[in-house]
Amino acid sequence: MAQTRPQPTDQDISEALGDRVRRATAEGSLLRIAGGDTKAFYGRPVDGETLSTREHRGITYYDPVELIVSVRSGTPLAELEATLAGNGQMLGCEPPHFGANATVGGMVATGLSGPRRPWAGSVRDFVLGTRVINHEGYQQRFGGEVMKNVAGYDLSRLMVGAQGTLGLITEVSLKVLPRPGASHSLRLEIPLADAQAKLAEWGRQPLPITAAAWHAGALHLRLEGGPSSVAATRERLGGDELDAGFWTALREQTLDFFSRDDARPLWRLSLPHNTPSLALSGVEEADLLHDWAGTQRWLRSDLAADTIREACARAGGHATCLGSREGPGQPDPFMPLEPVVAKYHRNLKAQLDPKGIFNPGRLYAEL
Amino acid sequence: MNILYDERLDGELPATDKADVLADLQQAAPGLTLLYREEDLRPFECDGLAAYRVLPMLVALPETLEQVETLMKRCRALGVPVVTRGAGTGLSGGALPLEKGVLLVMSRFDRILDVDPDARIARLQPGVRNLAISEAAAPYGLYYAPDPSSQIACSIGGNVAENAGGVHCLKYGLTVHNVMKVEVITIEGERMTLGSEALDAQGLDLLALFNGSEGMLGVVTEITVKLLPKPETAKVLMASFDDVEKAGRAVGDIIAAGIIPGGLEMMDKLAIRAAEDFVKAGYPVEAEAILLCELDGVEADVDDDCATVRKVLEKAGATGIQQARDEAERATFWAGRKNAFPAVGRMSPDYYCMDGTIPRRELPRVLKGIADFSEEYGLRVANVFHAGDGNMHPLILFDANRPGELEQAEELGGKILELCVEVGGSITGEHGVGREKINQMCAQFNPGELTTFHAVKAAFDPDRLLNPGKNIPTLARCAEFGAMHVHNNELPHPELPRF
Numbered sequence: 001m002a003q004t005r006p007q008p009t010d011q012d013i014s015e016a017l018g019d020r021v022r023r024a025t026a027e028g029s030l031l032r033i034a035g036g037d038t039k040a041f042y043g044r045p046v047d048g049e050t051l052s053t054r055e056h057r058g059i060t061y062y063d064p065v066e067l068i069v070s071v072r073s074g075t076p077l078a079e080l081e082a083t084l085a086g087n088g089q090m091l092g093c094e095p096p097h098f099g100a101n102a103t104v105g106g107m108v109a110t111g112l113s114g115p116r117r118p119w120a121g122s123v124r125d126f127v128l129g130t131r132v133i134n135h136e137g138y139q140q141r142f143g144g145e146v147m148k149n150v151a152g153y154d155l156s157r158l159m160v161g162a163q164g165t166l167g168l169i170t171e172v173s174l175k176v177l178p179r180p181g182a183s184h185s186l187r188l189e190i191p192l193a194d195a196q197a198k199l200a201e202w203g204r205q206p207l208p209i210t211a212a213a214w215h216a217g218a219l220h221l222r223l224e225g226g227p228s229s230v231a232a233t234r235e236r237l238g239g240d241e242l243d244a245g246f247w248t249a250l251r252e253q254t255l256d257f258f259s260r261d262d263a264r265p266l267w268r269l270s271l272p273h274n275t276p277s278l279a280l281s282g283v284e285e286a287d288l289l290h291d292w293a294g295t296q297r298w299l300r301s302d303l304a305a306d307t308i309r310e311a312c313a314r315a316g317g318h319a320t321c322l323g324s325r326e327g328p329g330q331p332d333p334f335m336p337l338e339p340v341v342a343k344y345h346r347n348l349k350a351q352l353d354p355k356g357i358f359n360p361g362r363l364y365a366e367l
Numbered sequence: 368m369n370i371l372y373d374e375r376l377d378g379e380l381p382a383t384d385k386a387d388v389l390a391d392l393q394q395a396a397p398g399l400t401l402l403y404r405e406e407d408l409r410p411f412e413c414d415g416l417a418a419y420r421v422l423p424m425l426v427a428l429p430e431t432l433e434q435v436e437t438l439m440k441r442c443r444a445l446g447v448p449v450v451t452r453g454a455g456t457g458l459s460g461g462a463l464p465l466e467k468g469v470l471l472v473m474s475r476f477d478r479i480l481d482v483d484p485d486a487r488i489a490r491l492q493p494g495v496r497n498l499a500i501s502e503a504a505a506p507y508g509l510y511y512a513p514d515p516s517s518q519i520a521c522s523i524g525g526n527v528a529e530n531a532g533g534v535h536c537l538k539y540g541l542t543v544h545n546v547m548k549v550e551v552i553t554i555e556g557e558r559m560t561l562g563s564e565a566l567d568a569q570g571l572d573l574l575a576l577f578n579g580s581e582g583m584l585g586v587v588t589e590i591t592v593k594l595l596p597k598p599e600t601a602k603v604l605m606a607s608f609d610d611v612e613k614a615g616r617a618v619g620d621i622i623a624a625g626i627i628p629g630g631l632e633m634m635d636k637l638a639i640r641a642a643e644d645f646v647k648a649g650y651p652v653e654a655e656a657i658l659l660c661e662l663d664g665v666e667a668d669v670d671d672d673c674a675t676v677r678k679v680l681e682k683a684g685a686t687g688i689q690q691a692r693d694e695a696e697r698a699t700f701w702a703g704r705k706n707a708f709p710a711v712g713r714m715s716p717d718y719y720c721m722d723g724t725i726p727r728r729e730l731p732r733v734l735k736g737i738a739d740f741s742e743e744y745g746l747r748v749a750n751v752f753h754a755g756d757g758n759m760h761p762l763i764l765f766d767a768n769r770p771g772e773l774e775q776a777e778e779l780g781g782k783i784l785e786l787c788v789e790v791g792g793s794i795t796g797e798h799g800v801g802r803e804k805i806n807q808m809c810a811q812f813n814p815g816e817l818t819t820f821h822a823v824k825a826a827f828d829p830d831r832l833l834n835p836g837k838n839i840p841t842l843a844r845c846a847e848f849g850a851m852h853v854h855n856n857e858l859p860h861p862e863l864p865r866f
């Protein structure tokens with residue numbers, strides 16, 4: 001019961017992609033896997049011949065009643081989202097695009113999620129299955145078009161955020177969600193400390209919050225759910241109405257805070273719920289944007305990487321450097337792993353990509 | 368069909384002397400409780416898949432992480448396989464012991480280490496019972512969402528190892544969606560942390576990989592789970608149908624209406640009668656099928672949704688719709704479903720529980736297929752179904768005392784699973800592969816995919832000492848028992864290692 005009409009651009013080039021991988025393995029050459037190349041900034045630069053997935057596109061299965069869509073990795077994210085929207089559905093993880101060419105493969109490989117993440121789940125949470133071309137050029141299938149599947153190891157979710165270092169993702173099956181019946185965004189002018197206290201309190205209550213960001217003296221909230229509960233919560237919380245475009249600008253990093261005019265590197269701090277403000281010397285309130293109810297904080301700072309990372313690690317989190325217009329900011333954007341964990345990363349890479357052909361060094365120099 | 372470990376097919380296991388291993392472990396870990404007498408080992412000879420029993424060489428019941436570390440290091444040095452066990456409620460033989468192995472029982476690690484209501488997380492030892500988590504969180508208005516029917520007994524460590532589900536997964540996810548962090552001890556005796564109290568961690572998502580890995584990659588020694596605020600209200604509707612297919616279609620209609628119920632369960636006539644006999648849940652015994660649809664959330668929304676669902680059900684041809692009047696009746700409605708397995712157990716000396724998943728739209732075809740198999744084998748099958756997420760639990764009724772009937776039941780079960788794969792589903796939705804479904808794995812995955820699984824295993828446990836023989840079949844096993852194609856009586860790919 002396919003609910004989508006095939007597009008003229010739909011095309012299965014998995015054979016050709018497999019051949020290309022097989023050749024790389026045979027020659028010992030390296031591959032830089034690229035979708036829309038919109039997220040190249042997120043990770044270490046990769047030295048290798050570009051292997052583009054963009055011709056491998058199209059929705060292969062979509063049945064809104066099953067809440068499942070399968071889509072080839074080169075399909076534009078915008079095309080997928082438009083199809084879902086046409087059926088009153090959406091991707092629950094609200095992924096950032098960072099450009100019109102963003103592909104589904106790039107979303108899965110980077111695993112980046114948007115403002116709804118703490119309430120709805122991350123990209124990885126919505127992945128049900130994948131097809132992956134392995135180092136020998138064979139397309140393999142893990143997981144599938146069912147909601148629950150525990151046969152074999154969960155390689156599908158392992159691929160999310162692996163940044164293409166373990167194989168070439170050719171297709172993904174995703175759980176999708178109905179769009180909420182009602183949505184209302186609001187802005188409350190309250191100091192950061194009050195916002196933090198409020199968010200902890202509301203977090204323990206069944207409120208229909210699906211986004212919460214504090215910046216520049218105000219808490220921005222989105223309420224989504226049934227019309228009755230959204231209306232009731234809106235009444236209870238008050239505040240000024242906020243244009244929903246705020247969330248797109250936040251997700252796509254087009255708010256002034258993310259301006260490329262700022263020469264200081266941009267950091268992403270990932271922290272547990274209810275983490276108080278980190279005591280980072282010289283960091284002003286305006287240098288921070290608190291998203292995800294404070295569990296994802298964006299920081300503009302020239303502080304030494306170790307200073308920022310240690311502060312996050314002490315709080316139980318980690319920090320990633322996204323650089324600035326001046327350059328990547330850090331040779332290693334991702335925080336080093338604990339030695340034992342790093343060892344098993346290397347073991348896994350050696351097993352799944354023994355010749356190191358897939359996106360070498362993208363995540364860590366040794367992967 | 369015998370599923371016990373077969374060294375010819377599953378790989379050779381090192382032969383060690385029991386007395387030597389015992390002496391070595393006693394010396395290396397002085398305080399460690401080790402059981403070695405037959406009568407002490409007996410209670411551990413099987414898990415919830417009780418048709419299969421093996422006495423382990425030894426049982427270890429550690430109480431400290433240091434003991435676990437030492438045990439792993441010594442077992443690795445001696446080449447002794449380690450099978451980890453939680454509460455032993457698994458239904459796929461995941462914790463089935465090995466004659467040549469040590470059974471590592473984690474049940475003494477049963478402390479709730481911390482409940483943090485503001486961060487909405489709980490830190491747990493692996494032996495904590497699933498239900499105990501929600502009980503500990505209740506004073507703060509919080510709960511732990513995954514609720515397997517075995518929740519009064521099963522352990523959170525076992526839940527992680529199986530990626531357990533429950534009746535609320537469609538809306539709230541499986542174990543993998545609700546675990547934030549685990550502490551692990553590897554076969555080399557190293558400690559590592561996977562995941563984070565933050566919403567994501569650095570590097571590869573090894574936490575996702577460990578969920579559902581059936582004790583094959585490491586021993587989970589601590590788990591941090593996410594707690595959710597209790598919904599303001601939960602209401603349950605029970606709809607009866609005179610036709611199973613109509614009930615199946617109604618499930619799709621509810622979701623098409625844009626509603627994700629907290630729980631959406633279906634039972635067929637045999638299961639309804641069994642449950643009604645057992646718990647007097649008020650089920651309509653004359654119905655061919657019932658649907659239980661729970662709607663939860665904010666009061667006003669739930670009322671709206673109840674009205675919508677009621678209309679959908681009426682339109683779908685429900686012959687009766689009843690909404691639980693109060694919390695007590697809601698609990699009664701659920702009690703029937705949650706006790707469906709033991710209820711069916713009362714109707715027959717033995718039953719065999721299957722766990723296939725299918726795309727929901729294939730439900731009519733699969734139910735028809737099951738009915739045909741049931742007739743063919745002359746064994747009754749009761750159907751209990753996590754309808755919202757396509758996870759079926761056909762329960763095959765049989766009598767193990769009748770010669771050949773267990774084998775018949777297993778064969779019937781195998782056919783059901785192959786049918787699930789054929790319609791695009793999976794051989795297991797939540798109970799795991801373990802030893803039970805090891806041969807059906809050959810139908811779901813091709814040799815290349817199985818080789819990739821073995822590669823993942825080799826990254827963590829190259830000597831195959833952690834729970835060997837479970838979860839992923841060797842290619843040799845598939846060649847012999849599975850659905851792998853064999854041409855001209857030749858094994859495909861003689862060049863591939865046979866593990």
Ligand SMILES: Cc1cc2nc3c(=O)[nH]c(=O)nc-3n(C[C@H](O)[C@H](O)[C@H](O)COP(=O)(O)OP(=O)(O)OC[C@H]3O[C@@H](n4cnc5c(N)ncnc54)[C@H](O)[C@@H]3O)c2cc1C
Pocket residue numbers: 414415450451452453454455456457458460461462473493514515516517520521522523524525526527528529530531532533534581582583585586587588708709797798834
């Ligand atoms: C009546 C009944 C109803 C059930 N209902 C459901 C249900 O609704 N949903 C569902 O998902 N399951 C259900 N189950 C199956 C079972 O309860 C689950 O699989 C549960 O997660 C097993 O937990 P356990 O502690 O008993 O694990 P065990 O059976 O002891 O072990 C299961 C597996 O986990 C591994 N393991 C255990 N502890 C650890 C550890 N600390 N580290 C590493 N590996 C470990 C074992 O090696 C084994 O492979 C049901 C079982 C019964 C008997």
Ligand SMILES: Cc1cc2nc3c(=O)[nH]c(=O)nc-3n(C[C@H](O)[C@H](O)[C@H](O)COP(=O)(O)OP(=O)(O)OC[C@H]3O[C@@H](n4cnc5c(N)ncnc54)[C@H](O)[C@@H]3O)c2cc1C
Pocket residue numbers: 134136138139140813814815816818852853854859860863
């Ligand atoms: C090391 C290795 C890794 C593999 N990895 C994958 C993988 O990841 N994914 C995948 O889909 N397939 C993989 N294959 C191929 C796979 O085993 C099957 O051949 C393929 O999946 C077709 O399955 P089938 O059962 O339909 O084919 P079959 O019906 O078994 O075979 C089709 C025909 O191809 C021939 N044939 C099959 N395989 C080979 C071979 N390797 N060399 C020469 N002739 C052959 C057979 O003899 C037969 O004539 C791998 C093979 C090898 C040797």
